[in-house]
Amino acid sequence: MSSDLSIPSSIRRFVTGESPAMLIDGAHVPAVSGETFETLNPATGELLAHLPAADTPDVDRAVAAARRAFEDGPWATMKPFDRQRIMMRFADLVEANHEDLAILDTLDMGAPIQRMRGNLRRAVGMARFYAGLTTALRGETIANSIPGDFQTQTLREPVGVVGAIIPWNNPHIAFIWKVGAAIAAGCTVVLKPAEEASLSALWLGEMLLEAGLPNGVVNVVTGFGETAGAALSAHPGVDKIAFTGSTATGQAIVRAASSTLKRVTLELGGKSPNIVFKDADLDLAVPGAAMAAFINSGQVCSAGTRLFVERDIYDDFVSAMSAYSQSLTVGNGLDATTQLGPLVSQTQLERVTSYFAIGRAEGAAVSSGGERLVEGDFASGYYVAPTIFTDVHNEMRVATEEIFGPVVSVMAFDDYESVVRLANASPFGLGGGVWTNDLNKANRTVKALRTGTVWVNCYGQMDPAVPFGGYRMSGYGREGGVQHLDEFLETKAVWIQTH
Ligand code: NAI
Ligand code: MG
Numbered sequence: 001m002s003s004d005l006s007i008p009s010s011i012r013r014f015v016t017g018e019s020p021a022m023l024i025d026g027a028h029v030p031a032v033s034g035e036t037f038e039t040l041n042p043a044t045g046e047l048l049a050h051l052p053a054a055d056t057p058d059v060d061r062a063v064a065a066a067r068r069a070f071e072d073g074p075w076a077t078m079k080p081f082d083r084q085r086i087m088m089r090f091a092d093l094v095e096a097n098h099e100d101l102a103i104l105d106t107l108d109m110g111a112p113i114q115r116m117r118g119n120l121r122r123a124v125g126m127a128r129f130y131a132g133l134t135t136a137l138r139g140e141t142i143a144n145s146i147p148g149d150f151q152t153q154t155l156r157e158p159v160g161v162v163g164a165i166i167p168w169n170n171p172h173i174a175f176i177w178k179v180g181a182a183i184a185a186g187c188t189v190v191l192k193p194a195e196e197a198s199l200s201a202l203w204l205g206e207m208l209l210e211a212g213l214p215n216g217v218v219n220v221v222t223g224f225g226e227t228a229g230a231a232l233s234a235h236p237g238v239d240k241i242a243f244t245g246s247t248a249t250g251q252a253i254v255r256a257a258s259s260t261l262k263r264v265t266l267e268l269g270g271k272s273p274n275i276v277f278k279d280a281d282l283d284l285a286v287p288g289a290a291m292a293a294f295i296n297s298g299q300v301c302s303a304g305t306r307l308f309v310e311r312d313i314y315d316d317f318v319s320a321m322s323a324y325s326q327s328l329t330v331g332n333g334l335d336a337t338t339q340l341g342p343l344v345s346q347t348q349l350e351r352v353t354s355y356f357a358i359g360r361a362e363g364a365a366v367s368s369g370g371e372r373l374v375e376g377d378f379a380s381g382y383y384v385a386p387t388i389f390t391d392v393h394n395e396m397r398v399a400t401e402e403i404f405g406p407v408v409s410v411m412a413f414d415d416y417e418s419v420v421r422l423a424n425a426s427p428f429g430l431g432g433g434v435w436t437n438d439l440n441k442a443n444r445t446v447k448a449l450r451t452g453t454v455w456v457n458c459y460g461q462m463d464p465a466v467p468f469g470g471y472r473m474s475g476y477g478r479e480g481g482v483q484h485l486d487e488f489l490e491t492k493a494v495w496i497q498t499h
Pocket of ligand 1: 193225231250
């Protein structure tokens with residue numbers, strides 16, 4: 001498998017088997033224990049780096065640094081324009097280095113370089129959007145009805161020290177998304193990237209320092225979820241956890257957070273419905289529905305993995321989508337022609353391939369894919385073919401459980417009422433799609449779906465100014481949009497008597 005790209009000098013130190021350090025209080029540090037863990041390139045299985053394996057003592061140090069930076073440091077009291085200037089400089093650094101950041105994430109987690117390059121607008125846009133929000137913090141003046149002359153107002157204040165725990169499926173985006181909103185609100189942060197893809201977080205942490213962020217405002221602690229992540233979630237010095245990842249881990253975090261009642265926002269998994277009515281523009285809907293499920297090799301929280309197709313067009317739709325899927329180029333993400341890269345890890349490979357067996361055993365038919373790719377260079381990476389299960393029932397495990405691979409379960413439906421019922425018959429509620437040229441049907445479906453986002457005649461678009469988040473077991477809170485800041489602010493009511 002060819003790779004068109006050589007490794008730029010800016011990222012060589014992260015990917016040559018060395019031990020990049022963590023970032024605590026503005027300093028590069030190893031783990032207190034001296035322990036490290038390996039991070040691999042999922043396209044080849046090759047070692048990229050040994051990373052510090054943080055545990056409780058490291059988290060304690062990072063939280064202490066973030067606490068100092070919050071209470072004594074200049075960040076929380078810095079004027080909005082001054083915060084904004086630093087965050088704008090950070091955005092400029094992200095923009096100037098984006099090509100290399102894209103390569104670093106492709107090496108670390110496998111996504112096609114085309115996709116990573118396509119993150120440029122959103123990555124830089126988010127950094128500038130949150131920089132702008134530093135000057136948008138505001139409370140209210142409220143008319144009250146008590147006797148006398150009392151003025152009432154609200155102050156919005158940063159919640160404090162934030163533990164940010166992010167996944168590996170879009171690493172540099174996840175970093176900027178969480179950290180941008182938290183620091184715009186005046187919080188300080190201890191961020192734990194996913195163990196599968198921590199490298200861009202270390203570099204972005206350095207860029208923040210280079211932009212002028214005071215030491216300790218953003219600390220990056222590398223390590224495993226069960227150790228470093230768990231220590232952060234339970235830490236009494238952390239005021240809020242902002243988490244993106246699996247529903248099971250989200251539940252563990254809520255349990256850990258309950259001892260101190262720290263605030264939690266959760267952006268969790270899904271099994272998002274995607275509905276194609278027979279009047280849809282099929283030239284759009286066929287590739288649209290395929291990529292709704294397959295993009296990033298299906299490693300997307302809002303992937304449209306339950307595809308409902310109106311019965312009249314079901315057979316034709318499935319064959320057109322199978323042909324489209326088989327035309328997709330699977331390969332090393334560094335190859336510019338690659339459309340689908342490998343899965344992130346051996347663990348995810350085993351998980352996804354186990355569902356190939358589960359679906360078959362449940363009686364689903366495979367109309368495309370359904371296997372690991374092993375010929376030639378594929379053998380050393382974690383590749384699977386994009387997979388279409390047909391004859392699926394909404395109760396099967398392949399239709400109810402988040403697989404997080406390029407796997408879509410297709411079901412036929414007969415009428416509007418039944419498809420809405422099936423679409424909502426899921427404990428999740430993150431994304432959803434509807435394809436139709438009937439405006440009234442589209443609008444009715446938008447209102448009927450119990451999900452945080454609905455895409456109409458498109459799927460998966462994201463923008464910094466548009467809120468994103470889940471209903472039900474897909475999580476709490478909204479990220480993106482101006483309301484994202486609310487997740488990092490407390491509200492203080494103030495009563496002032498005039499006499
Ligand atoms: P995960 O939810 O376990 O990991 C995400 C982050 O949480 C990582 O930084 C991890 O270190 C941390 N973490 C793990 N256990 C923790 C704990 N007890 N306390 C605090 N932090 C902890 O997800 P994982 O294992 O990478 O993937 C498993 C499945 O999760 C996937 O197959 C997929 O279904 C889902 N997932 C969903 C994502 C989303 O964007 N909604 C992202 C990643 C995974
Ligand atoms: Mg990795």
